[in-house]
Amino acid sequence: xxxxxxxxxxxxxxxxxxxxxxxxxxxxxxxxxxxxxxxxxxxxxxxxxxxxxxxxxxxxxxxxxxxxxxxxxxxxxxxxxxxxxxxxxxxxxxxxxxxxxxxxxxxxxxxxxxxxxxxxxxxxxxxxxxxxxxxxxxxxxxxxxxxxxxxxxxxxxxxxxxxxxxxxxxxxxxxxxxxxxxxxxxxxxxxxxxxxxxxxxxxxxxxxxxxxxxxxxxxxxxxxxxxxxxxxxxxxxxxxxxxxxxxxxxxxxxxxxxxxxxxxxxxxxxxxxxxxxxxxxxxxxxxxxxxxxxxxxxxxxxxxxxxxxxxxxxxxxxxxxxxxxxxxxxxxxxxxxxxxxxxxxxxxxxxxxx
Amino acid sequence: xxxxxxxxxxxxxxxxxxxxxxxxxxxxxxxxxxxxxxxxxxxxxxxxxxxxxxxxxxxxxxxxxxxxxxxxxxxxxxxxxxxxxxxxxxxxxxxxxxxxxxxxxxxxxxxxxxxxxxxxxxxxxxxxxxxxxxxxxxxxxxxxxxxxxxxxxxxxxxxxxxxxxxxxxxxxxxxxxxxxxxxxxxxxxxxxxxxxxxxxxxxxxxxxxxxxxxxxxxxxxxxxxxxxxxxxxxxxxxxxxxxxxxxxxxxxxxxxxxxxxxxxxxxxxxxxxxxxxxxxxxxxxxxxxxxxxxxxxxxxxxxxxxxxxxxxxxxxxxxxxxxxxxxxxxxxxxxxxxxxxxxxxxxxxxxxxxxxxxxxxxxxxx
Numbered sequence: 001x002x003x004x005x006x007x008x009x010x011x012x013x014x015x016x017x018x019x020x021x022x023x024x025x026x027x028x029x030x031x032x033x034x035x036x037x038x039x040x041x042x043x044x045x046x047x048x049x050x051x052x053x054x055x056x057x058x059x060x061x062x063x064x065x066x067x068x069x070x071x072x073x074x075x076x077x078x079x080x081x082x083x084x085x086x087x088x089x090x091x092x093x094x095x096x097x098x099x100x101x102x103x104x105x106x107x108x109x110x111x112x113x114x115x116x117x118x119x120x121x122x123x124x125x126x127x128x129x130x131x132x133x134x135x136x137x138x139x140x141x142x143x144x145x146x147x148x149x150x151x152x153x154x155x156x157x158x159x160x161x162x163x164x165x166x167x168x169x170x171x172x173x174x175x176x177x178x179x180x181x182x183x184x185x186x187x188x189x190x191x192x193x194x195x196x197x198x199x200x201x202x203x204x205x206x207x208x209x210x211x212x213x214x215x216x217x218x219x220x221x222x223x224x225x226x227x228x229x230x231x232x233x234x235x236x237x238x239x240x241x242x243x244x245x246x247x248x249x250x251x252x253x254x255x256x257x258x259x260x261x262x263x264x265x266x267x268x269x270x271x272x273x274x275x276x277x278x279x280x281x282x283x284x285x286x287x288x289x290x291x292x293x294x295x296x297x298x299x300x301x302x303x304x305x306x307x308x309x310x311x312x313x314x315x316x317x318x319x320x321x322x323x324x325x326x327x328x329x330x331x332x333x334x335x336x337x338x339x340x341x342x343x344x345x346x347x348x349x350x351x352x353x354x
Numbered sequence: 355x356x357x358x359x360x361x362x363x364x365x366x367x368x369x370x371x372x373x374x375x376x377x378x379x380x381x382x383x384x385x386x387x388x389x390x391x392x393x394x395x396x397x398x399x400x401x402x403x404x405x406x407x408x409x410x411x412x413x414x415x416x417x418x419x420x421x422x423x424x425x426x427x428x429x430x431x432x433x434x435x436x437x438x439x440x441x442x443x444x445x446x447x448x449x450x451x452x453x454x455x456x457x458x459x460x461x462x463x464x465x466x467x468x469x470x471x472x473x474x475x476x477x478x479x480x481x482x483x484x485x486x487x488x489x490x491x492x493x494x495x496x497x498x499x500x501x502x503x504x505x506x507x508x509x510x511x512x513x514x515x516x517x518x519x520x521x522x523x524x525x526x527x528x529x530x531x532x533x534x535x536x537x538x539x540x541x542x543x544x545x546x547x548x549x550x551x552x553x554x555x556x557x558x559x560x561x562x563x564x565x566x567x568x569x570x571x572x573x574x575x576x577x578x579x580x581x582x583x584x585x586x587x588x589x590x591x592x593x594x595x596x597x598x599x600x601x602x603x604x605x606x607x608x609x610x611x612x613x614x615x616x617x618x619x620x621x622x623x624x625x626x627x628x629x630x631x632x633x634x635x636x637x638x639x640x641x642x643x644x645x646x647x648x649x650x651x652x653x654x655x656x657x658x659x660x661x662x663x664x665x666x667x668x669x670x671x672x673x674x675x676x677x678x679x680x681x682x683x684x685x686x687x688x689x690x691x692x693x694x695x696x697x698x699x700x701x702x703x704x705x706x707x708x709x710x711x712x713x714x715x716x717x718x719x720x
Binding site: 023045046047048066067070074075076124125126127130139140192193194195197198201204206208209211316320323324325326327328330 | 555558559560561563583585586587588591592593594595596597598600601602603612614615616617618619620646647649650664666684
């Protein structure tokens, strides 16, 4: 009996092992891509230092010339790391939104979280309204964060109502996008020329706002949320089979949704409030991950993070290389570079991508 | 003589004679004098006339002086090489003239304009007859026009705009800008310092918004600097990579600032403007200069970091900003140029508000 089981199970086991190995290799390859992009981001810049100079400055900052040290440690490194961390955070947020809402359109951008953040930032930039009276130096990010969390909570509360399906939640999110965009336009209508410029640039996103402080907070939020997602990886994978099946496996679906939604809000709101609206990553990062690695959360989660981080890191390189010396708003680059790539992936993928 | 005596002298220097009339208000009497005009130095004839009238010069309350010499010079075409800058579209008005011409009828006749056509240039600007601005003065075109005239060896400059009797603002502005561009154009091999202009520094966390070859970028160019971002930013504004600023190592950093407390309360911006707190502005400017993009630059090391009122960008008083920037960029060349005095005069002559300082600030030199 046991021998028979072993005999039939062996090929399946081998196939599973092969699959796992293949996925690990894919993850490794994605990590390699990210690393390459990150290194290029550190090496390239209008100051044109050679690789040796950059490396020596990284190893021995105290011995490097002051200008070189400032460029590497205060300008390039925070921006390059911020691109990686923000890309990962936004892609994970998008991935888990798509998972818990069971909808390929879900992302911080399409659910109105980014739009809410923009509105919060604009409140500060146009009227100087501080939603929290203290920490006046961080008025813009704090406003953005509060509005983003508020929007996420609103979506969550509404989704808890009776008879509300995940499709309804998506529609609610889209309604929120339009609402906040209208409010944003209203603010812009009243804004002075100076404030208008600031709002427009804020909504285009920019990694040049990065500094070690903001990088630290964003990284902390990412590291804080990751264990929760990893612990719930199996449950989340099950959720993709449908709510009923997941419930029959003994998963408290409502509780899981609440927990993930809270974490995702935090993960989406923090980077957006620091670097401005970056729309494309949260939607497309997870889709790319899903196409190359599948739904299994143990791989899907890190793959999403790597895909998001790699796209944003590459965008960072492009945004400063198009015209050396100038920096293009990052979300323009992300969309223009990422969309053709995404298209080609959708059109060439013979499998159903959702 | 009594202390209450009051005397007024009127002088007319003509081509042949210098006439003098003295009016004594106490005795209500008039004295006359007539002396030959001294052509090499007209002051001689004037002094001779005063002596001839036996007047005590120290007792004069007022001397009113008029002369036909300029008119004569114009009529006799005895001018130095003079250039003319006028409103776009009116370059040939000297030839067109009115209906009074040497030969009113017929196809023939010669008219020689006082300033030849190649020394007459136009700049875009226009006032209407009521004195309202139809087309704002194009300062960059003006600077280019002045440079071109100096290149043609002009020794004198006439700025003559349409309807300036109704509103002389454009003419006066042009004259104030000419004070900068005129002198710059005469310097052989002018060394233009590299200037990093930061737009509204500290308004947001980004570094660094800057200007292309427009707006403040153009003002830097007119004031004799090289605007760093002119080669980078295709439009008016853009975000410059802070690293590029470190690499370029600008000699001068200028940050625009205004009181943005209503938008970004407690922000890092430099709150300049009429009546601003300059000590506070200097402190905030010093903080902005510490950011990675600027900290290592020559400008910061040499204390050549300045802030200027942001609103000069859309103000008709840009010529004041140009003058002040010129003194920052070429302190030796413009030692005698006082932009603050210009702004003060502007207030006294044209504005209903009293002048208040606070439009610009420079970091303290270490």
